[in-house]
Amino acid sequence: MGKKIMIIQAATQLFANQGFDATTTKEIVRTAGATEPLLFYHFKGKEALFTEILDDVFSRLNQRLDELPQRTDHPFEKIENLVGRMMDFVAESPEETKLVLSHCPARLKENAEACRRHYVDLRARLEDYLGKCLRAGIRGKQFAKVPVPDTVNILIALINGLLRQRVAELAGNKDLRESALSFCRKALST
Amino acid sequence: MGKKIMIIQAATQLFANQGFDATTTKEIVRTAGATEPLLFYHFKGKEALFTEILDDVFSRLNQRLDELPQRTDHPFEKIENLVGRMMDFVAESPEETKLVLSHCPARLKENAEACRRHYVDLRARLEDYLGKCLRAGIRGKQFAKVPVPDTVNILIALINGLLRQRVAELAGNKDLRESALSFCRKALST
């Protein structure tokens, strides 16, 4: 009853915390209370199981980003919304985020490309979103004349770093959202 | 003919690009033009080889940080110096940095703790350095009254994110140093 889901959950947790290579199928099914052949009955193999999890995580993350409001009073609100969504996602799905952050782009044998694509697509999406946002703000004089591409990369780097801090057990699990947004607001202000 | 060094170099490159688990001793010695027993003659085992490399990287990085000038005209210069050293290190030793960023804290069987310590120590060092720096700047009115611990974490997250961007083949290998420093300078300015 629901052993497939148990396997997915066990695998997610183990992949996130030990890495793909260091996690054995035996360990997964033991954690899930299942047997190895069942894993291979439901999934084509260890990599397919990993890929299925990854696809699901990215699909859910992209869904969250789809829901971001397009219209806002101030362009910085859009940045706030983006950061908010990302941090919320980490809070909701810490294991999944950990898995993505430590495996993407991953070194798989068969599905490496699919995995890389997720990563590249997400990055492109963030670049697009932030780029538009910055240009609009600069045009509307709400932002100083910052160099757009560089600033986009800086913002992405910062978000990436913040997510990693949240996910790592180190550095206190405090939500730096507000402070970080203040930091950026000031850096971008006219 | 320095086969030990060949092994270290091959291992560094392979660990950095494929990960510790995905790299086999056979692959290392093939790349190095050596044989497996020789690897075990020079190193206690695969983990010991990894640890030796890691120790060396951290030792060199810490040395760089030791050399940072303690006295500067403006506290932001200290931040500039720090960021500069880190970015220089990546430029000099990209493989080594990649190895550290993707493996630390690593999941080793025997030396996990030693590895974790490197990571924790470095983080503590950065926190200390940046904390002092911020407090001094706030005291001297060169910086706005930012919340120190949060801002320290934000700066570390940003540096971490920037290093990762540099090391990843994605996102253009442009050095964002100057832009990032401008970004931070403005964010911290009074």
Added chain:
Amino acid sequence: MGKKIMIIQAATQLFANQGFDATTTKEIVRTAGATEPLLFYHFKGKEALFTEILDDVFSRLNQRLDELPQRTDHPFEKIENLVGRMMDFVAESPEETKLVLSHCPARLKENAEACRRHYVDLRARLEDYLGKCLRAGIRGKQFAKVPVPDTVNILIALINGLLRQRVAELAGNKDLRESALSFCRKALST
């Protein structure tokens, strides 16, 4: 609707072309458009399915041989009739013949003996038939004084070889019946 028959047909074809060991129950049911539990519902197991097919093939072949006319004008006609029946059987049931030729005596775990018996019985039957035939011909001066047991074995070897050529895709699928009979007729003639 007749899935049992579908399974038998699929199994026959696969066993014949890939061998018993190399054919999986999954492959059989996939080819037959059925599911594995159904195979086990209809047959005790993979070996039982194989044995059932084999029994059927031998039963049909033996039936054909039962029908051989006992009285003929010339003893060589009996050889002609035998060779004809065998070649007809291959033409009618090429897959089944292929299965028998490549698996008999087969290496089964449970029914090896039953399988071997089929083979031994058929051989004995052929030896008996050809032996009687040769002795009669020699007695009646229609055949030269050939050594009977050896010639029987030679004739069986030749028939065996011819059947195999027919069943293999190689060597042109031409029916060598007439030429082979001429060859033998001359070899046996006074």
Added chain:
Amino acid sequence: MGKKIMIIQAATQLFANQGFDATTTKEIVRTAGATEPLLFYHFKGKEALFTEILDDVFSRLNQRLDELPQRTDHPFEKIENLVGRMMDFVAESPEETKLVLSHCPARLKENAEACRRHYVDLRARLEDYLGKCLRAGIRGKQFAKVPVPDTVNILIALINGLLRQRVAELAGNKDLRESALSFCRKALST
């Protein structure tokens, strides 16, 4: 000391008697007094081991056929020589012959084509040899005007059948060489 050879011998025997699929690597190394990793150290895999054996058998058989004298007093002597070589080979290397007869063309996953080639080449060689021989004999009136291609196939079928009888434990292991040659001599005579 010579464990590689032990493995080859064990594998030859087991492949010949049980078939490729029914023989496990574990069984091979147990028989050889070795361990599984050693098998994989010396050979790329189970199939590679099989292929190596097969290559060797065919190489030795072809060498024997290379040595056949080209000039003979009577064309039938050439047939005698050929049959003799083949029967000698079976006597010398019964296991190897068994292996070839029951596996060639074999159903391998990787080297099926190489294996098939051996088989096809040998067949072509026999067809060529026997064809030339028959044509010469017919031309020189030593042989009757038999249809050459058919007779070639018949001779090959007979040889194949005889070899199989020798190799099978059934049918008495008597060497039918002389009887078979008499049989053919008469069939071909003018």
Added chain:
DNA sequence: TATGAATGAGAATTCATTCAT
């Protein structure tokens, strides 16, 4: 008759590591 889910036993293969030289 029919099936989705599940499993015990075992397959080939790999890996880090060691031994003898």
Added chain:
DNA sequence: AATGAATGAATTCTCATTCAT
């Protein structure tokens, strides 16, 4: 310092077979 041969312990994955429905 260097290697060819060897191995214990695992790993991923497959297979025939069964259970519950």
